[in-house]
Amino acid sequence: MPKHHLTRRRFIAASALASTALSAPFVRGAHAAGKLSIGLWDHWVPGANKASTDVAQAWAAKERVELTIDYIPSQGNKNLLTIAAEAQAKSGHDMLAMPTWWPHAQADLLEPCNDVMTQLIAQNGAVNGTVEYLNKAGDKWLGVPATIGSQIKGPCSRIDLMKQHAGIDVQAMYPAGAAPKADGWNMEAYLKAAEACSKANVAFGVGLGETTDSVDTAGAFFQSFGAALVDAKGELTVKTDAVRQALDYCVKVARFYPADAPAWDDGSNNRWLVSGRGALIMNPPSAWAVAKRDAPQIAAQCWTHGMPIGPRGRYAPFLPYFWNIWSFSTNKSAAKSLLVAMSQPDAVAKFVAASAGYDIPSFEKLTTLPTWAEEGPPKGTLYHYPNPHNHQTLSIAAAPAPPKIAQQIYTQATLTKMIVRHLRGEPMERTLAWAESEVEGFLRG
Amino acid sequence: MADAVLTSSSPVRRATARPGAIRRFFQRKSTIAFLMALPLILLIFGLVIYPAFYAIYLSMLRKSMTSIAWMRNCSWLPDAICTRIPFGNMQFLFTRETFWMVVYQSCLFAITAVIFKAIFGFIIAHFVHNIPAKGQRKWRGMLLIPWVIPPAMSTLAWLWLFDPSYSAFNYILSGMGFGRIPWTGDASWARFSVILVNIWVGAPFFMIMYLAALKSVPDQLYEAAEIDGANWWQRIWYVTLPMMRNIIAITALFSTIVTFANFDIVRVLTAGGPLDQTHLFATWAFRLGIEGGDIPLGASVSLFMVPILAVAAVFILRDINQRGNEA
Known part of the structure; x- marks a missing residue:
């Protein structure tokens, strides 16, 4: 039998090997987490994606997470297709940016974010009612409201044309740096201004098509009259006086919109403003930003402000994006940590600055960032864009119907279709009967 | 016989015979053909057959996708049977006004477009056929351009021509003193516009198929007809058309299927508007399923065209077979 001698050299080598092997799992490498x-949503403002990449990668470096970011465009509904595909496959990204209705549509497949939301609300203030409506199922927060992509679609008016043809000084109504003095900005004033501008051949560029800009505007007007097709309990409320009043008003004012408004898409109103053909559109500041680049003389006359008030209040269309974590994600704790990092005030300020004021955070303490006060020309044009004085109720068309029903009303553009049908001569009761039949179909489970 | 002797003679030889059999198996024409077609078979399975069956499965689910959408209250069936049929979504669709409008529009779109594509394709094929061989290739290439460009791209160009506010056509019309036409804002004009673009995209396919058919008609038949005193029209009616019948039927079938299933032209040009009056099955299925989040209902709409097209395919292919047998 050969004898084994444990030499000093061999002992040291063996000890080193054993200690390395034992400590290896506890070494904190570059991607230890x-x-x-x-x-994330692929922003259409050039350079805006860089801000989110910087914030997210800084977090990843600090937390030692190997982070991959895909920017998914909403053109051609690629983001919706991605959500639908990942939900079917139960595989894909850990976290996705979902627009408006999609957290509720995928509620069963989303990780609750109550812990994150409690922390963020304590830090940044409460979220508005629309965020709660779209992002909460029972007691479960479905995700975190994203700053990136969230927008208000209020009026963007031409200062000169509104003054000249409608006798309205929008800057005096909504002064930069101060609370609005817009008590007179009501439905009657809006109707008269629309008529005057139409007669002056600079009609309000409000669409009546089936895309979101048109639907959002119609929704805000309906809500200002207290009109809803389905109430919060899911009951049909089509044939009510409020709906009749709202429809009657919308048709009256639609007569002063461009004749081709029923065929408009989300780009038509932007082109209407940038080409100098209209006195007002309903849009976030993207149209103004394009004008700043392509038609600076028009951009210098643009002023973003609040909606007119109706019998039941002043409602503005708000379309938030959300960051949602799939329940099948394999790294939920890292995803939640990232959501907290991307919702910190300094990160939010970076996103807002990078988007030239387009993106709006949903937390109440973050609506007075310097970007909106400083952007121009004219300086202060975006001051009232994020609703800093809570002057109007932020809402989404088809609310307060249960979100899964409201999504159908919204995507089928039932409200604008009602307006166009009645505008083209269909009797009101026939239009209401048609709408009721459509909405009955949406109620099916 | 020699093989039998060899295989029974020794175990060693038996062992060496097996690779030979495998080699022979792989050298068979049928095996080679199968192996060469295998990638395509796998592709068809992965991209056509599996999704088709998955779509059928999806169409049977309720909106929440957690249970089956059984039929209910079918007066023409005993309740015990009715509530065991998983076509609740189809039953629901049949009660919708918009669904029947989409059925009407899809038929109108497909039939009108195919007829005009066939007529224009036939006329252009004749023109090209009569061009001297030297310059014909140039014309053939140019005329195929609309068919070769991806329709989503070319339709975008059409969208700018038809734009509600800045239509190039309207600019020309108003320059000539005519009024503006609501190309995509009025139901009739919007339907005309999407059909026109479909004809523009699809007519070259008919042209190239008819041209190939025209070239295969023997000249002797025309000579014989001419000797018999047939005029131009009679030559077309009694010689050209009968000789092209099969290719006309096949092309029409192909085009009908593709036109019924069209998505990109309508999606880009009108997105189904105004008031859903240009929606086809595919665009409406997308609106319901993907945009509206009701995937089962969207799947049901997209499957509705399968029986229609299957019936059309059976009739047309049977007719072609019968004529083939007669020949």
């Missing part, structure tokens, strides 16, 4: 794959 695992991998995370996220899909």
